[in-house]
Amino acid sequence: MSTGLIAWDTATPARAPLVETLHEWVTTVDHKRLGIMYVLYGLVLLMAGGVEATIMRIQLIRPLNHFVSPQVFNRMFTMHGTTMIFFVAMPMVFGFATYLVPLMIGARDMAFPRLNAFSFWMTAFGGLLLYSSFIGGDGLYGAGNAPDVGWFAYAPLTSRTFSVGHSTDFWTLSLLVSSVGSIGTAVNIIATVICMRCPGMTLGKMPLFAWLNIVMAGVAILAVSPLSAAQLMLMVDRYLGGHFFDTQAGGSAVMWMHFFWVFGHPEVYVLVIPAFAFASEIIPVFSRKAIFGYPVMVAATIGIGFISMSVWAHHMFTVGMPSNGNTFFVLSTMAIAVPTGIKIFNWLGTMWGGKIQFKTPMLFCVAFLFQFLIAGLTGVMLAVAPFNWQVSASYFVIAHFHYVIVGGILFNIFGAFYYWFPKVTGRMYDERLGQLHFWLFVIGFHVTFTLMHIPGILGMPRRIYTYEPGRGWDAWNLLVSIGAFIQALGILVFVGNLAWSYFRGKLAGSDPWDAWTLEWSISSPPPDYNFATIPEVRSRRPLWDLKHPEDPDWKYE
């Protein structure tokens, strides 16, 4: 170590007592600390959701297995889905946005720091509420066992006739509480991006990261609101004698489906647009080129945001819509492939002619491109209603949306973890462990989710706790389960790497990747106030301008 680094070490103040540190974290309104808490919270629940998935995969490893009871299996898939969407993916993408958006636009905090803290704690308490449903078991009055109605909780299974006890109430209330947090953060991101940009940063000079997150936030507000409305209606049905979804009294089960999916499909884009945002930062830096077609990328994102609002009923091709209705949703769903395709081509165009460095973040993003391509193509296939009539609610669909959520979103989240880890902690992660994590995960992913398409084609429906032998599903399920265990191993390497590097990693310095956006212009970790003086920018890549005064971007934009 050089003497300069030792001096940096001794300059850090003595560690405060634990209670004081905790108090600081609990009461903080600093966007960086809230961002870190969001992401760590998501990481902890990723473990919980992963354990639930592993239990399901052990149960399905062979036909007529008896590892868990049907009741437990049904709770596992309900909790796995609810956890991964609402308490892993959402907190993580919100966490990265909360941490990074102010830094990238040269601001000292979010527009509403106290709303930011409130939103985080609402989300966090929502998850705690959901998991407290496990406590008490069936015996203790007032605490049912974990919800078992599936993560989209179709009516009338959620009515008190079919769902006795309080497990469904835990599900409803926890989502209602966390939705308040989601809407709060979404409002905050929009206000921050619109009002807090540093001098010179017009909308056209924002990093794509900020653009994508403002579109995500807009979609989130429009999508989460109907979900909250539906949850309230469900509570009215269950406790105040309402009949919104009560089919015995003239209510409509199909209306719940519309409410849920008018949230549920845009929700996919709430999660995937931030994942696009990570790729749009990481791919240019590791290809050493400016993003290809910035204006088109922005337009495609806005296009995806709009079209995503009109495709929800492709989740409902089997519920008996008239042929005209089905035909409309085929068209709208296929239409969304166009802007999404444009994005893939633009990332490809960014890599084209670059000098690509395959560090861990880039590995994850390149794997994302391959996997998202396949996810998009199976998505187009599923948009064809007749094909959907066959494979909807089968393992083909499970494979498709895990390709999107794991192969697309989670891979980019891992990329983002590695890319911004040095900025957040001030230390480098271990590159060899990072690559080990990548290879374990990419192999496990494909063994699980590529093969999982096949049992779907062979007629295996989702959400069955066991299956008959002789359907040709046995071998595929065994392999799929093995892949899940490999992924679990990868996650352990990942967490181990983060923990080890946090304490022992090499000091990173302010700009380890020779990157171009404003967060890399300040120390790692960033000071409380972010920027000593608010920066002024002239282009989308202010640090490029600084490093290449002879050939700055603003001449070309």
Next chain:
Amino acid sequence: MSPTNIFAPVSTPAHAIFGISMFMLVVTGAIFVVVFSLLVYAAVKFREKREDNGREPAQVYGSTQVELAWTVIPVLIVVVLFLAAARVIASIQNAAAPPNAISVTVVGHQYWWEYRYRDLNVFTANELHVPVSDPAHPTPTFLTLLSADTDHSFWVPRLAGKTDLIPNHPNHMWIDPHETGLFLGQCSQYCGVQHAKMLLRVYVQTRVEFDQWIEQQRKQGAAVVSLGRRVFESTACINCHTVAGTVANGRFGPDLTHLMSRDTIASGSVANTHENLRRWIRDPSVFKQGCLMPAMGLSDAQMDAVTEYMETLR
């Protein structure tokens, strides 16, 4: 080969879906090969090399022509795929029932299937019988789908795509199997604890066999007098089960009038043998934990008698 393979169609709707699926696979497969190759090429060709010495590559910010190309080409592909899909949707969904079609009402229950052939006055459960349909002279079967409780979905992959059974929302689908035989499937909309054991069995028979089956199902059983029947009729069994011609007229559980004409019990998940029948009556949760039929708490002698009575229901 898998008995539930969607790519082994034997009925017109499944054939139409198979056709468009192959078309889709070819188109998406071609797109995959092209884009995948470009990605691999870029990832290999444009790796950073040692002789670069950290020099930055030429900065390219975009190209209107290229952007236009990869917008317009996907739009054209989408239009073609959409038109192909729309045609198949109309051909399956808007098909009218010919006058000689068999019509069956399917009612989904928490964890079993009820079949009502209203025109033929036949009521049965869990094993659907339909006549084979010669493509030259089609005799399709049109299904009206209802639900008694939660959502279910009727999916026999080799015959047709699935359609949901939703309470208060009647749905329709049709099949016209071109081959005789037994076709399997199962409920594919999560409906509660035993969703996994709500299996579908469709027996496609020649017209003669089908007519014989109908004839046999219409017959009322012989009025046996036995200890088993007395136990059956004096316990809660009759609250849920029907045996035509007796006091048993419950509607919650499967109709038992011709129980012994079925190969399976427990909605297709258990073979219909003497031993299984007795174990089922003793405690159904041995086979289907969480199903709605309770253990009846009969003595061994009563159980033997009821099993014996069941075995007279032919």
